[in-house]
Amino acid sequence: MKKIALFLLVVFFAVIGFAKTNLEVLWMGWPTDKVMTLVNEFQAANPDISVDVQLVPYTQLFQTIEVRLSGNSSTPDVFIVDGPLNPSYAIRGNLLALDEYFSEEELEPFFDSSIETATFDGKLYSIPYTTSSVGLYFNKEIFDEYGIPYPPETPGERLTWEEVAEIAKKLTIDENGDGTPDVWGLIIEQIDRPYQLLPLVQSLGGEVISPDGLSTAGYLTSEEFLKAADFYWNLFNGWKVSPQGLNNSSISREYFGNGKAAMMLGADWNINRLAEFEDLEYGLSPHPYFEGGIAVTPTGSWHVGINANTKNVAASVDFVKFLTSKEALAEWNQLFGHLPARQDSYDLLEEEFSKPEWQILLYEMDHTAMARPVTPGFLQYELILRETFNSIHYGSDPEQSLKDAETRIDRELRKFK
Amino acid sequence: MKKKNKISKKTIIIFIVLAIIGLIYFIPLEWVTASSLRPSGSLYEYTEPLNMETFIPVNITFENYVNIFTQQHFGRALMNSLIVACSTVLLTLLVSSMAGFALAKFDFPGKKIVFAIVLITFMVPFESIVIPLYLTVSALGFINTYAALILPGVANGLAIFLFNQFFSEIPTEILEAARIDGASWFRIYRKIVIPLSVPAIITVIVMVFMFQWNSLFWPLVATHSTRLEVVQVAISANRMTEATHWANLFSSAVAGSIPPMVLFFFLQKYFVRGISGTGLKS
Amino acid sequence: MFLCSIFRGEVVFRDKRAAWLFIAPALAFLLLFKIGPICVSFVESFMMTSYSGAKSFVGFENYIYLFKHDPVFWNSFKTTLIYSVVLNPLIVFIALVLALLLNGSQKFVKFFRTLFFLPTAISFVVVAVIWGVVMDPYYGLANSFLKMIGVGAQPFMNSTSQALLCIIFISIWRSSGYWMMYFLAGLQNIPESLYEAATIDGANNFQKTMKITIPLLSRTMSFVLVANTAFNFLTFAPVYILTQGGPNGSTNLLMYESYKSAFVNLDMGRATAISSILLLMIFVFTIFELRITKANFEY
Incomplete structure (x- = not known):
């Protein structure tokens, strides 16, 4: 008996010792070879853990996560989380609270706004990965050609939206008179995304959702929201300085990059992406604000979370710690140009970030960045608000559209009360 | 002249x-x-x-083509899609043609219910059954295997419907004569019905092949290893949140359309008037 | 009734055991991978799911909500109807014409068949990019061309009146060659002898097509009508990728609403209620189309 027990014990430890933990990771479909560099490094450092990474194309990402998590599945062990979706996954029990696995010291280097985004009901549900910021890109050649002085290119100095509108009117140019401008004044890169549009409201001091994140009645039709929405409506319908229907970030950049727009309100990644347009000479000015208001910039991006039902907590935590380390985030930045969500990573990237355009965005992240609203119903909030902005940009009455949006959003938010 | x-x-x-x-x-x-x-x-x-x-x-x-094969494992994705599509085609041909034959030439109690089942299966959107389907396939232990990609694709009401429509045109007298000569049902199916239905078989091959070749959402849900990545996933991966790699997107789409094109090009030679027509419907 | 009209095999054999043996494998697959999940989804349309995943039975509430209170349902219903009424007949007609033109054995036939089929083989993500660029309202190829011939630039997908037509056009471009294939296959079953007899009787090509080809294609026709109707009602990729239902809801098809309900609003009850309504619409449409076309088949 003893011998058998001993034998079993040996076998047991042998299995424990040698069995590879298999970690399933659901990640976004950035180019495979690049994503795999980091994963391979982790594999090399942790030979007892094998990582199986699935790269899901962005257009299918959220529905794939929904299906994969259905039925409280224990896999994927680790998955990519869009910052504002933290509460949605947390409230449904899909994300593991990470407070006991990450010390305060370990969380210290991350941007406050990103940690705030990942916190719901006092618990931390994911580790910030990348973050983002937005500025006003402008085409120097077009400004030169029509004798308009450049917008300020120093951190913290910015135009007002009123000034931007005036410049945009002057730089919307239809040289051959065919009714289609050859140059548009201003492009909003993500034309209808609350990410880029809410700061207009916030610049006027407006709130975009109730403090508990469960109601929008009165918030979307506040004086500030309506003023911002009117300004937005005018860009496309009143002053006609912005082209309609650019519903894809890549297409917006194609317009700006090919000299079809004088200015573009765009996110940080354009700094790297615009390098593809060899003839383009552009400058970056800090995010505009409304006269009499305050400067507000969008921020936040992707996080990494651990499935609450995972059977491999320890390995998952190891992987997440590796992936969100100072070095890994710096390396990710060099691969993709995404802004690291932790401040100390920038120490490793000094050369890159000493460039003036990055200085402008870093200043914004320290001083003016405001996270998107924290609500378990962000998916619904974002979709409906996006459809509403889309309608307004096509000419719908802003007030009526926003009133409808309040009704629709609040109906969806009811289920979280 | x-x-x-x-x-x-x-x-x-x-x-x-x-x-x-x-x-x-x-x-x-x-x-x-x-x-x-x-x-x-x-x-x-x-x-x-x-x-x-x-x-x-x-x-x-040709650098865009070189890139997708050297950097993005496009070859592996093509291979996976070929394996999945071809296996699904073979299984579906067998299973659906048998069912189509029974529905076209037999009368039996419960036939109407079977008809209804066949029709409904392709009238309900995939998106609304994907979660229960995922749970079923998961319970069977198929997740992350070729089986998860292939077997649900074999359940194809449209193929049964198509075979049924074609087999209905085969004159019953021929089958009756064979039956009187003592042929078994399976022999009749194999030796008479199938040889007379070449255009239908070709059509089902292309239909099932295209269905699997173009599927994107189910492969993402049912498998999670990059080694099982299929063509549409590989193509779509070139469109990211904030950017699109146009050159690779286009080269992968063109490369990804070649297998179905070749398949169709060679199979369409069976769509020639008169190849199977004579003898039927006279 | 409806079922019989589609599956009108001349049934003669009554060997029950043989019939079930032939059907069993297919039925097993269908029950496991289709009917099972469909039943779950149908039951779901009478349930409400809370955010925590708890389900409760609510009777017809999801349906009543859609019909009575939902602010977007009726617009989407109307859009879906218009889309199908225009697209279904058009696509079947074009596919049939292409098949008739390409039913010969001339040298160029193979090339054209493959050309028309090819759009089906291109990934939809790329189809969307292609037509997005071609129909770009400001700098697209189509407008460059229209300006050149003096028609003037069109807003295409930026306009509430043109967006749905653009989606219809793209759907036709993408799938008419695919449906052409079914007609080509169906044409092979028409015996050459009938045409020879008609030629002797002095019939011209048009008469032959109307009196022989079309009537004898009726089984293929009913297949294409049923399959194509279901397919069009359930496809939403063009809308999802190209217009997101806009501008102002003018391309907001029901299937896209159902999809958003399921995966964005996490409201499976509404999503499955919509798909049940779609199933009903497909049935009604199919019966209607079969009636109409059958009337034309009488000769």
């Missing part, structure tokens, strides 16, 4: 009509192919003003 002239005149008219319609089909495809042969660059660079360069790349390069 006179008759020959008449035929060629008709042929010329048909050709001209086809050429005009064909342009609408051809131009966008040509544009993608041309774009896939340009050095990676901007999307609108050659669209305005419209000129020869819009359609004919000046500096032809």
Whole structure:
């Protein structure tokens, strides 16, 4: 008996010792070879853990996560989380609270706004990965050609939206008179995304959702929201300085990059992406604000979370710690140009970030960045608000559209009360 | 001589009509192919003003094709899709043609219910059954295997319906005669029904192949290893949140359309008038 | 009734055991991978799911909500109807014409068949990019061309009146060659002898097509009508990728609403209620189309 027990014990430890933990990771479909560099490094450092990474194309990402998590599945062990979706996954029990696995010291280097985004009901549900910021890109050649002085290119100095509108009117140019401008004044890169549009409201001091994140009645039709929405409506319908229907970030950049727009309100990644347009000479000015208001910039991006039902907590935590380390985030930045969500990573990237355009965005992240609203119903909030902005940009009455949006959003938010 | 002239005149008219319609089909495809042969660059660079360069790349390069095969494992994705599509085709041909035969030539209690089942299966959107389907496949232990990609695709009501429609046209007398000669049902199915249904078989091959070749959402849900990545996933991966790799997107789409094109090109030789028609419907 | 009209095999054999043996494998697959999940989804349309995943039975509430209170349902219903009424007949007609033109054995036939089929083989993500560029309202190929011939630029997908037509056009471009294939297959079953007899009787080509080809294609026709109707009602990729239902809801098809309900609003009850309504619409449409076309088949 003893011998058998001993034998079993040996076998047991042998299995424990040698069995590879298999970690399933659901990640976004950035180019495979690049994503795999980091994963391979982790594999090399942790030979007892094998990582199986699935790269899901962005257009299918959220529905794939929904299906994969259905039925409280224990896999994927680790998955990519869009910052504002933290509460949605947390409230449904899909994300593991990470407070006991990450010390305060370990969380210290991350941007406050990103940690705030990942916190719901006092618990931390994911580790910030990348973050983002937005500025006003402008085409120097077009400004030169029509004798308009450049917008300020120093951190913290910015135009007002009123000034931007005036410049945009002057730089919307239809040289051959065919009714289609050859140059548009201003492009909003993500034309209808609350990410880029809410700061207009916030610049006027407006709130975009109730403090508990469960109601929008009165918030979307506040004086500030309506003023911002009117300004937005005018860009496309009143002053006609912005082209309609650019519903894809890549297409917006194609317009700006090919000299079809004088200015573009765009996110940080354009700094790297615009390098593809060899003839383009552009400058970056800090995010505009409304006269009499305050400067507000969008921020936040992707996080990494651990499935609450995972059977491999320890390995998952190891992987997440590796992936969100100072070095890994710096390396990710060099691969993709995404802004690291932790401040100390920038120490490793000094050369890159000493460039003036990055200085402008870093200043914004320290001083003016405001996270998107924290609500378990962000998916619904974002979709409906996006459809509403889309309608307004096509000419719908802003007030009526926003009133409808309040009704629709609040109906969806009811289920979280 | 006179008759020959008449035929060629008709042929010329048909050709001209086809050429005009064909342009609408051809131009966008040509544009993608041309774009896939340009050095990676901007999307609108050659669209305005419209000129020869819009359609004919000046500096032809194959680097976009080299890239997708060397950096993105596109070859593996093609292989996976081929394995999945071909296996599904074979299984579906067998299973659906048998069911189609029974529905076309037999009367039995419960037939109407089977009809209803067959019809409903392709009238309900995949998106609304994907979660229960995922849980089923998961319970069977198929997740992350070829089986998860292949077997649900074999459940194809449309293929049964198509076979049923074709088999109905086979004169029952032929089958009756064989039956009187003592042939078993399976022998009749194999030796008479199947050989008389070449166009239907070809159609189902292409239909099932295309269904699997174009599927994107289910493979993402049902498998999670990059080693099982299929073509559509590999193509879509070139479109990211904030950027699109146009050159690789186009080259992978063109490369990904070649297997179905080749398949269709060679199988369509069976769509020639009179190959199976004689003897039927007389 | 409806079922019989589609599956009108001349049934003679009554060997029950043989019939079930032939059907069993297919039925097993269908029950496991289709009917099972469909039943779950149908039951779901009478349930409400809370955010925590708890389900409760609510009777017809999801349906009543859609019909009475939902602010977007009726617009989407109307859009879906228009889309199908225009697209279904058009696509079937074009596919049939292409098949008739390409039913010969001339040298160029193979090339054109493959050309028309090819759009089906291109990934939809790329189809969307192609047509997005071609129909770009400001700098697209189509407008460059229209300006050149003096028609003037069109807003295409930026306009509430043109967006749905653009989606219809793209759907036709993408799938008419695919449906053409079914007609080509169906044409092979028409015996050459009938045409020869008609030629002797002095019929011209048009008469032959109307009196022989079309009537004898009726089984293929009913297949294409049923399959194509279901397919069009359930496809939403063009809308999802190209217009997201806009501008102002003018391309907001029901299937896209159902999809958003399921995966964005996490409201499976509404999503499955919509798909049940779609199933009903497909049935009604199919019956209607079969009636109409059958009337034309009488000769």
